[in-house]
Amino acid sequence: MLLSAYLSDKYQNHAIPSAIISTLAVAGFALYLHSTFKFIAYGLLFLTVPGVYAGAPIIVVWMANNSEPYFHHATIIALGFVAMNAGGILSTWRFPTKEGPRFMKMMIMDLTFSVLAIVLVFINVAVLHYKNWQKLLKAEHASA
Structure with missing residues (x-):
């Protein structure tokens, strides 16, 4: 998490690290869904944790950097944290004992959200x- 946040700030690019990190989650969930050996399935879950959680700081900073004025900035940050923490609340109901130990429905939902995260990163870009192109055009017309 710290490395991804550091690199995204250093290279002033939040999209590529976010997409790469979410790709880890997609790989982990997709391979988990297709694995039949329980030890491999368990090991694949170790890809999902950084793939889900390491992208959060980058996305929060990205949202904050691209919002103005200050009240939009504060609102965006708060809504971002609400959206990210909603998964914890949702998971209390989405892991019923009767679906264990594989929890296929939840893993499909997690895979869907991870793919959606990548798609939304590129839509945001x-x-x-x-x-930015519109701003440049307005600036050119104003100076001309």
């Missing part, structure tokens, strides 16, 4: 590039 596209939106930010478009908005």
